[in-house]
Amino acid sequence: MKFIQLIWGIAFIFSFPTLAQTKATVSIQNNSDLDRKEAVVSVKWDAVLSHFPQIDTTNFVVINLATKKQVSYQLEHLGNTSIQNLLVQVDVKAKSTLLLSIQKGKAAAIITKTYARYVPERKDDFAWENDKIAFRTYGKALEKQVGDAYGFDVWVKRTDRMILNERYKLADYHVDHGDGLDYYHVGFSLGAGNMAPYINDTIRYSGNYHHWKVLDNGPLRSTFQLMYDTWNAGGIQVKATKTISIDAGSQLNRIENQFTFDGNKPMPVVVGIIKRPEAGNILLNEQLGIVGYWEPTFEKDGTTGVGAILTTPVINMLVNKQQLLAKTTVKNNESIVYYAGAAWNKAGKITNSKKWFDYLNDFNQSIKNPLIVTVK
Structure with a gap:
């Protein structure tokens, strides 16, 4: 009986990383007195992978957690075959923090700018x-x-x-x-x-x-x-x-x-x-x-x-x-x-x-x- 409980306990513990792999949260903090409008912000791709290693680059969305709306993004390569950064375009008010969620989903069409x-x-x-x-x-x-x-x-x-x-x-x-x-x-x-x-x-x-x-x-x-x-x-x-x-x-x-x-x-x-x-x-x-x-x-x-x-x-x-x-x-x-x-x-x-x-x-x-x- 104790052996079965131990197995269930191990399975329960190891279920958390699996849950953690379904999304990542990005915090963008503006400490200045200046509103940042239409800012293109760079997020290190390695940092995204460290929290969301199972991300499918063809099937994910970036969500503004305040508005629940999708945020436009780009995968930046800088001339490399591998992804270097995730770029997002956002507005961040002065002295505030914006939270974004990277999660599985079908991204809306992104307008070329x-x-x-x-x-x-x-x-x-x-x-x-x-x-x-x-x-x-x-x-x-x-x-x-x-x-x-x-x-x-x-x-x-x-x-x-x-x-x-x-x-x-x-x-x-x-x-x-x-x-x-x-x-x-x-x-x-x-x-x-x-x-x-x-x-x-x-x-x-x-x-x-x-x-x-x-x-x-x-x-x-x-x-x-x-x-x-x-x-x-x-x-x-x-x-x-x-x-x-x-x-x-x-x-x-x-x-x-x-x-x-x-x-x-x-x-x-x-x-x-x-x-x-x-x-x-x-x-x-x-x-x-x-x-x-x-x-x-x-x-x-x-x-x-x-x-x-x-x-x-x-x-x-x-x-x-x-x-x-x-x-x-x-x-x-x-x-x-x-x-x-x-x-x-x-x-x-x-x-x-x-x-x-x-x-x-x-x-x-x-x-x-x-x-x-x-x-x-």
Whole structure:
């Protein structure tokens, strides 16, 4: 009799892990005074597996425990075959905690909110977008040709749909057909927040990117790499890889650059924003590392706000006839991360310089006060 009781006791004890394997709970804590809206939050996949090892990646849902509604998600691979992170898009009020449940179930269709691709039909462009804004940069096929540009280009939009393929197919993207257009001028500048070596007080532009690789492509985050051939940067041989991520709901890209160059000394670099001849509104905050520019209105096409946020110490900021520049340094073969992007007044959300500069300041606060994620 005691033997049978022992067997039942062992079975009872070991039934708990089986129950624990049916779900995991994610806690997202916001300790800041800032509401986090449409935030794409990363949850380590290993942490999910440790609490829900039997999860079926083709048959699970993420539930907001307060509203009981499904939350949009993405399995992020970062170029690997295995899953690295679970991405969720949520709103988290200031000084509050949001609880999510990961459990078995059929997920509702998730709307694509980010997209990136190589565009061979348009001379090696690489273009990317989210539900707020779009960008492109130029490849080797356009280098030293008419229309070449060194920096990042902005494609403004006033729709949450993905529009890149439509615009390239239409081949008339300098005209607003109801969802936005390309009226941003880059030329021989860093455009909307590109970075380049700054040797002897001179910007040392690279050639256009040569190779590319998409690491993830939506629906909530698209990440890709652009590789640049070695160039002579004022007597220093430099090679660069730029890893760019765009999240749903964000006006800014996360840009992680890795420069390889000769020598052990840090190399000066600048993040730049092209300046227009007409008057615009400028924000330069060296202490916080924020550069903001609300361009002059361009006739019927509206007004673009452009900005960048550096996460490394800023040596100084300056404005010349052509660009707004923020100077910092990088170490050989070490990553440097910053954020850059744009907004358009005709999208109806950020309609003046104050709103744009407030957005940049709030974004900076969100970087400095990241959401705290735990899984149990």
